[in-house]
Amino acid sequence: MIRVVIIGINYMKACRKCLIDERVPDVFIDSGNVCDYCSGRRGDDWESRFHVTGGKKAALFSGFEDYLESIRGRHPYDLVLSLSGGKDSSYLLKYLTVQKKMKVLGINVSTPFESKKARTNLNRLKNHFDFELLVIAPGREFFRRFYSGLFAHVQKEGYIKSVCDVCNPFIHGKCLQTAVEKDIPLVVCGAAPGQPYFMFYELPESELRKNWIPDFFHSPGYDDYFMSRFWNVSESPQTPVPRLLAPLHVMDYNAESIRKELADGGIIPYKDSHPAVTNCILVQVMMVLDIRRNGINPFLKDFAAMVRRGESSRAMWKFLFTLQNWLVKRNLFSPAKIRYVESVLGINLRKKF
Numbered sequence: 001m002i003r004v005v006i007i008g009i010n011y012m013k014a015c016r017k018c019l020i021d022e023r024v025p026d027v028f029i030d031s032g033n034v035c036d037y038c039s040g041r042r043g044d045d046w047e048s049r050f051h052v053t054g055g056k057k058a059a060l061f062s063g064f065e066d067y068l069e070s071i072r073g074r075h076p077y078d079l080v081l082s083l084s085g086g087k088d089s090s091y092l093l094k095y096l097t098v099q100k101k102m103k104v105l106g107i108n109v110s111t112p113f114e115s116k117k118a119r120t121n122l123n124r125l126k127n128h129f130d131f132e133l134l135v136i137a138p139g140r141e142f143f144r145r146f147y148s149g150l151f152a153h154v155q156k157e158g159y160i161k162s163v164c165d166v167c168n169p170f171i172h173g174k175c176l177q178t179a180v181e182k183d184i185p186l187v188v189c190g191a192a193p194g195q196p197y198f199m200f201y202e203l204p205e206s207e208l209r210k211n212w213i214p215d216f217f218h219s220p221g222y223d224d225y226f227m228s229r230f231w232n233v234s235e236s237p238q239t240p241v242p243r244l245l246a247p248l249h250v251m252d253y254n255a256e257s258i259r260k261e262l263a264d265g266g267i268i269p270y271k272d273s274h275p276a277v278t279n280c281i282l283v284q285v286m287m288v289l290d291i292r293r294n295g296i297n298p299f300l301k302d303f304a305a306m307v308r309r310g311e312s313s314r315a316m317w318k319f320l321f322t323l324q325n326w327l328v329k330r331n332l333f334s335p336a337k338i339r340y341v342e343s344v345l346g347i348n349l350r351k352k353f
C-alpha cells in the first residue's frame with residue numbers, strides 16, 4: 001500500500017488545496033500548485049451557477065413551494081417525480097408526499113443497468129408512501145441500440161460525459177412525455193446540486209422545445225419508432241410543455257443527512273442508500289473506461305468542488321483515486337460488471353483498454 005501512495009504522489013499534478021488535476025479540461029495549476037478555482041483567479045466559476053446560497057437560494061425555494069401550492073389538486077396528478085431508487089429522489093418523494101401532500105406519479109425508467117439495490121429501494125418506497133409508481137421499461141434491445149450508438153460516438157471528454165448527457169435527458173424525456181399525455185404540469189427530478197451539468201434548478205422552456213434526439217441517431221439503422229421514444233416537441237410548438245425542476249438545487253442539501261433520515265424512518269437502510277450500491281452499473285463501468293482513456297476519474301471535478309466547499313476530505317479522495325487507478329490499470333476494478341455490460345451491449349470493452 002505504501003508503494004501505491006508513492007506512485008500517486010509522483011503521478012498526480014494536482015492542486016494542493018482541492019486535488020483538482022490539470023488534466024481536467026480548462027483547469028490551470030500555478031507554480032505554487034494551486035488551481036485557479038482555489039486562487040480565486042477564475043472569473044467563470046461554474047460552481048457559482050450551481051450552488052446558490054443565502055437570500056437567492058431562499059427566494060428560489062420559496063418560489064418552488066408557492067408553485068406547489070398553486071398546482072395542488074388541479075390535475076389528475078400534481079406532478080411527475082423521476083424515481084431511481086437512489087437516496088435523492090427517495091428523499092424528494094418523502095418531502096413531496098408527506099410534507100407537501102402532493103399527488104405524485106412516480107416514474108422509474110428501467111434500464112438493463114439498474115442496480116439490484118435501487119430496484120429493492122423502489123419496492124420499499126411503495127410500502128411507505130402514498131403515491132403511484134409507473135415503471136417504463138423500453139427493453140433490452142432498445143437500450144442495446146441506444147448505448148451501442150453512444151459508445152460508437154464518444155467525445156474527447158470521455159464515456160461518462162458522452163453517454164450520461166444523452167441518457168439523462170432521455171429519462172427526463174420519458175417523464176415529460178408522460179406528463180403531457182396525462183395533463184400533469186410539473187416534472188420533478190432528484191438531481192443533487194451540481195448535477196446534471198446542463199441545468200440549474202429549472203430547465204428553461206426554450207431548452208424543452210429543442211429536439212433531444214442526438215444527430216447520429218438520424219441514420220438508416222434507427223427507425224421512426226426508435227426516435228419516437230425521445231422527447232421532441234420541436235416541430236409542434238402548440239404542445240404545452242410541463243415545467244422541469246430540480247428542487248434539491250435550492251433546498252438545504254446534505255447527502256449524509258438524507259441517508260440518515262431515510263434510515264431513521266425505516267424506509268431505506270443506511271447501507272443500501274450509498275451511491276456505490278444504487279448507481280447505474282453502466283456509470284461504474286464507464287468510469288473505468290474513462291480512467292483508462294484520460295488517466296483521471298471523470299468525477300474529479302465534482303469531488304474537488306466538494307473539497308473546496310469543506311464537505312469532503314482531500315486526503316480521502318487522494319487515497320481512493322490512487323487505489324482506484326492502481327486497480328483499473330490491473331483490470332481488477334469491477335470485472336464482473338464490465339463482463340455484464342459487454343454481454344448486454346454485445347461489445348468487447350476490454351478491447352478498448
Ligand SMILES: [Zn+2]
Nearest residue numbers: 015018035038
Ligand atoms: Zn484547487
